[in-house]
Structures are given as structure tokens and as C-alpha cells.
Amino acid sequence: MEVEEAETRRQQSSSSSTTTLVILTAAFLPVSLLIASVFFFNNNHSIIHGFSPPSSFLTWSSNQAAPNLPNGSRHSSSLLEKACAVTRDPKLEKVEASLAMARALIKEAAATLNCTTASSALHQDSDYVPFGDVYRNPCAFHRSYLLMEKMFKIFVYQEGDPPLFHDGPCKSIYSMEGLFLSFIETDHTNFTTNNPDEAHVYFLPFSVVKIIEHLFHPVVRDKAVLERTVVDYVHIISDKYPFWNRSLGADHFMISCHDWGPRATWYEKKLYYNSIRVLCNANTSEHFNPKKDASFPEINLVSGEIPDSTTVTSSGSENRTNLAFFAGRMHGKIRPLLFRHWKEKDPDVLVYETLPEGVSYQEMMRKSRFCLCPSGHEVASPRIPEAIYAGCVPVLISRNYVAPFSDVLNWEAFSVQVSVEGIEDLKEILMGIPEGRYLELVRNVEQVRRHFEVNDPPRRFDVFHMILHSVWLRRLNFRIPS
Numbered sequence: 001m002e003v004e005e006a007e008t009r010r011q012q013s014s015s016s017s018t019t020t021l022v023i024l025t026a027a028f029l030p031v032s033l034l035i036a037s038v039f040f041f042n043n044n045h046s047i048i049h050g051f052s053p054p055s056s057f058l059t060w061s062s063n064q065a066a067p068n069l070p071n072g073s074r075h076s077s078s079l080l081e082k083a084c085a086v087t088r089d090p091k092l093e094k095v096e097a098s099l100a101m102a103r104a105l106i107k108e109a110a111a112t113l114n115c116t117t118a119s120s121a122l123h124q125d126s127d128y129v130p131f132g133d134v135y136r137n138p139c140a141f142h143r144s145y146l147l148m149e150k151m152f153k154i155f156v157y158q159e160g161d162p163p164l165f166h167d168g169p170c171k172s173i174y175s176m177e178g179l180f181l182s183f184i185e186t187d188h189t190n191f192t193t194n195n196p197d198e199a200h201v202y203f204l205p206f207s208v209v210k211i212i213e214h215l216f217h218p219v220v221r222d223k224a225v226l227e228r229t230v231v232d233y234v235h236i237i238s239d240k241y242p243f244w245n246r247s248l249g250a251d252h253f254m255i256s257c258h259d260w261g262p263r264a265t266w267y268e269k270k271l272y273y274n275s276i277r278v279l280c281n282a283n284t285s286e287h288f289n290p291k292k293d294a295s296f297p298e299i300n301l302v303s304g305e306i307p308d309s310t311t312v313t314s315s316g317s318e319n320r321t322n323l324a325f326f327a328g329r330m331h332g333k334i335r336p337l338l339f340r341h342w343k344e345k346d347p348d349v350l351v352y353e354t355l356p357e358g359v360s361y362q363e364m365m366r367k368s369r370f371c372l373c374p375s376g377h378e379v380a381s382p383r384i385p386e387a388i389y390a391g392c393v394p395v396l397i398s399r400n401y402v403a404p405f406s407d408v409l410n411w412e413a414f415s416v417q418v419s420v421e422g423i424e425d426l427k428e429i430l431m432g433i434p435e436g437r438y439l440e441l442v443r444n445v446e447q448v449r450r451h452f453e454v455n456d457p458p459r460r461f462d463v464f465h466m467i468l469h470s471v472w473l474r475r476l477n478f479r480i481p482s
């Protein structure tokens with residue numbers, strides 16, 4: 001199916017369906033999120049706050065929350081009583097106790113100003129020790145990461161058959177869906193458990209790309225197949241196991257890199273409002289909620305081969321003779337503006353819709369100081385990791401995009417963010433960055449590269465582990481009442 005087509009259809013139908021959903025949900029109280037929001041809003045020391053989150057976390061409640069986040073004043077006491085009346089569940093209490101301990105240790109690490117002194121014993125690591133400006137709080141991150149490795153347990157539901165379940169694309173811009181599914185199902189990393197009673201989170205192993213590929217008829221164009229498949233699946237697992245009902249979905253997660261990833265969750269309210277959604281299309285205007293949802297990096301594996309990261313070398317900055325570079329098709333709302341101002345107009349800002357004959361995309365990235373990453377059909381751009389691999393400083397041009405791992409990484413230390421309004425001043429903005437600052441950005445790009453690299457099997461601190469860490473961090477942010 002054409003991506004372009006998908007986008008148009010999505011635009012046409014999004015507003016009306018969203019409205020329906022919001023109305024439906026007004027009467028619906030997610031108990032677990034209520035607990036979560038107490039943790040978020042009334043506790044200044046919540047885990048995510050411990051990382052001093054990006055402004056999107058902080059401004060969320062005032063600017064965007066109105067339609068989709070639970071409003072404390074609306075909650076009736078009868079439902080609260082109901083939540084407290086649930087009988088005790090010792091297995092759940094054990095899981096929650098382990099999370100409480102992890103929370104306390106991470107908070108302690110977050111308060112440490114110099115992690116190479118006080119808690120050095122806790123932070124030794126033969127592979128890598130996070131440090132420097134690229135992290136919001138390197139000590140807290142490292143502590144949290146090590147605890148994740150030691151404790152985090154994921155239960156993958158076995159229900160459902162390939163190709164719609166337990167399988168996904170491992171090629172193209174959607175490849176992260178397939179890679180994640182394949183890594184988690186083969187479990188080279190020991191994060192999964194066969195015992196659902198000891199799990200911290202429960203994974204719904206469907207692939208939005210595969211569902212659309214197999215069930216979406218290009219002529220009939222019945223998009224409801226997506227919703228039906230996902231809703232049916234949630235019914236199956238919530239009938240068979242106690243876990244979905246117990247948390248109202250809050251400790252369950254799904255992943256999707258497709259533009260329609262968010263749409264796949266619309267019709268199952270608990271999935272939409274409570275569950276952890278790991279989405280490439282991390283668009284806050286479409287109710288992506290960074291407190292519970294995680295931004296999934298979009299990585300384009302053109303041939304399906306995982307590039308050997310050790311052979312990708314970035315060239316030194318003296319060889320970077322172009323100021324800025326972009327090549328890509330015209331779609332979405334931002335790229336037309338970029339093309340209007342810069343397409344084949346300036347010898348320093350090289351913007352192409354199609355690259356001239358014989359010019360290599362990879363080579364251009366290696367020869368440029370800055371690589372432009374404007375949103376296209378969806379907010380995420382595969383150019384962001386591509387630029388990072390090539391040692392080219394990414395320039396994010398997007399609206400309402402929550403960049404991957406922004407709860408841990410300080411994007412300002414290794415990227416430049418230009419507003420859509422700033423597109424016409426792009427050259428001035430980039431030329432205005434002093435050489436010292438530029439070299440710092442380049443060093444930091446080099447440092448964060450490991451967090452965006454794909455390895456098979458996964459390696460510590462790589463993109464697979466960072467995604468798991470995003471889920472782990474969100475799970476730490478709420479308690480399920482017993």
C-alpha cells in the first residue's frame with residue numbers, strides 16, 4: 001500500500017473518530033492511571049522527573065491534557081473505593097515491592113552529583129559508563145539501566161499466529177517493528193519470562209504493518225480491520241489471563257512504527273489511555289502522551305541487512321565541506337516549506353528532492369556538517385539515526401514531535417532544533433553556531449551513536465536496550481494497587 005495514500009486517509013478520518021473516542025471516555029475511569037497521576041503530579045521526585053524531563057513533559061498538563069488525561073476533579077469516590085476493595089494479591093505485591101526498591105535506588109543515584117565518587121561501586125561497568133552533557137542525569141540513567149538488566153521481566157503473550165502476530169517487517173522504514181518482535185521473541189537478552197506472575201510488563205505482540213499488509217484491502221479500504229484485530233486480541237488475553245483487568249492495561253505495551261500505529265489503539269480505550277504505546281509516530285497533537293508512551297526511533301534498513309556499525313566511519317569535520325544536506329520526497333506539511341526556500345537554491349544548503357546522478361546519499365551525509373531531518377508523513381524521520389551514524393549533526397525540523405529517549409537523553413547536546421517558522425533562516429541559524437559549539441555537538445553525536453545502533457544479537461546500551469529502558473522507566477512511574 002502506498003504510504004502517501006495512507007496519510008491522506010488518516011487525515012480525513014482522524015478528527016471525527018478522535019472526537020467520538022473522547023466523548024466515550026469521559027465516563028471512563030482508568031484506576032491505575034489515577035494512581036499513576038498521583039505519582040506524577042503530586043510527587044516531585046517521580047522517576048521521570050528525576051531525569052529533569054524535556055519541557056514537553058512539564059507543559060503537558062497545562063497545554064494538552066484536557067481532552068485525554070484523567071482529570072482528578074472528575075473522579076468519583078465510589079470508584080476509588082472499588083479500587084481499594086480488590087483483594088490482596090501477594091504475587092503482585094512482590095512485583096510492586098521490587099519496583100519500589102528500584103525507584104528508591106534510582107532516586108538516590110539521581111541525587112548524586114558526581115557518580116564517579118560516592119556511588120562508584122554501584123556504577124562500575126566494563127562496557128560503558130554514561131557521562132556528560134548528552135544525558136539528563138548520567139548517574140540516574142546508569143543506575144536505572146543496571147537495575148533493568150538485573151530485574152526487568154517481560155511476559156510475551158503467546159496467543160495469535162504469524163504473520164499478524166509474533167512477526168513483523170525487518171526491511172524498510174518500518175523495520176523496527178519486525179526487529180523488536182524478533183529480538184523479544186528469540187530473547188537473546190533474557191528479558192522475557194514464561195511466568196506471568198513475576199512479570200513487570202506484558203507485551204502484545206502484534207505488528208500493525210503486517211495487519212495492514214494482510215487484511216487491509218486496497219479497494220474495499222476498510223480500515224476497521226486494524227481495530228477489529230487489535231480489539232479481538234485484547235479480548236482474548238483479558239478473558240484468559242487476569243493481568244489486563246488487574247491494571248486496566250497500564251502494565252501492557254505495544255509497539256508500532258507505522259503511521260497508523262496510534263490508530264491501531266483507538267478503539268480499545270484502555271490500550272489508548274492506559275497502556276504504554278511505543279510509537280514512531282510520536283505526535284503529541286495526536287494524543288501521544290510522553291508520560292506513558294515512548295517514542296520509537298524510525299530506522300530504515302533498506303535491504304533488511306543490519307549494517308555493521310564498526311565499518312560505518314564518520315569523516316573528520318575538516319572533510320565536511322557542505323553546510324547542510326537533505327534529500328527526500330516532498331510529503332507532509334513541513335517539506336514543502338523546506339523545498340520552497342532551499343531546493344537547489346544555495347551552494348551551502350543542499351536540498352534535493354532527487355539526488356543528482358552519481359551522487360551518493362551516504363557520502364553526502366559524511367561530507368556535510370548538518371543533516372536536515374524534517375518530518376514527512378509522520379513526525380519521526382529515519383534521517384535522524386542516519387545522520388547520527390554518519391557523524392553529521394541532525395537538525396530536527398518538526399512540530400509536536402517527542403524525540404526518542406528524551407527522558408534520558410538531552411537532545412540539545414547533540415542536535416539542533418529549528419522551528420518550522422525558522423526554515424527561511426536556516427542558513428543563518430546554522431552559520432551562527434560557533435565552531436567550538438559545533439565540535440561539541442559532533443563529539444556528542446559520536447557518543448550517543450551506540451544508543452541508536454541496531455545489533456543482531458542486541459548489545460548492551462544499543463537501540464533495542466534503549467527501547468526496553470523506555471518501557472522500564474514508564475513502568476516505574478506507576479503502582480498497581482493490590
Ligand SMILES: *[C@@H]1O[C@H](CO)[C@@H](O)[C@H](O)[C@H]1NC(C)=O
Pocket residue numbers: 071072073074
Ligand atoms: C478539570 O479540573 C479543573 C480544576 O481542577 C477544572 O477547572 C476543570 O473544569 C476540570 N475539567 C473537566 C473536563 O472536568
Ligand SMILES: *[C@@H]1O[C@H](CO)[C@@H](O)[C@H](O)[C@H]1NC(C)=O
Pocket residue numbers: 114115116117
Ligand atoms: C568526580 O570525582 C572524581 C574522583 O574523585 C574526580 O576526579 C572528578 O573530578 C569529579 N568530577 C566532578 C565533576 O566533580
Ligand SMILES: *[C@@H]1O[C@H](CO)[C@@H](O)[C@H](O)[C@H]1NC(C)=O
Pocket residue numbers: 188189190
Ligand atoms: C541468558 O541466559 C543464559 C542462560 O542462563 C546465559 O547462558 C546467557 O549468557 C544469558 N545471556 C545474556 C545476554 O545475558
Ligand SMILES: *[C@@H]1O[C@H](CO)[C@@H](O)[C@H](O)[C@H]1NC(C)=O
Pocket residue numbers: 238239240241242245
Ligand atoms: C476481564 O473483564 C472482562 C470485562 O469485564 C470480563 O469479560 C473478563 O472475564 C475478565 N477477565 C477475567 C480473566 O476475569
Ligand SMILES: *[C@@H]1O[C@H](CO)[C@@H](O)[C@H](O)[C@H]1NC(C)=O
Pocket residue numbers: 314315316317318319
Ligand atoms: C579527509 O579526507 C581525506 C581524503 O579523502 C582523507 O585522507 C582523510 O583521512 C580524511 N580525514 C578524516 C579525519 O577522516
Ligand SMILES: *[C@@H]1O[C@H](CO)[C@@H](O)[C@H](O)[C@H]1NC(C)=O
Pocket residue numbers: 014283284285286332333375376377378379400
Ligand atoms: C501531527 O498531528 C496533527 C494533528 O492530527 C497533524 O495535523 C499533523 O500533520 C501531524 N504531524 C505529522 C508530521 O504528521
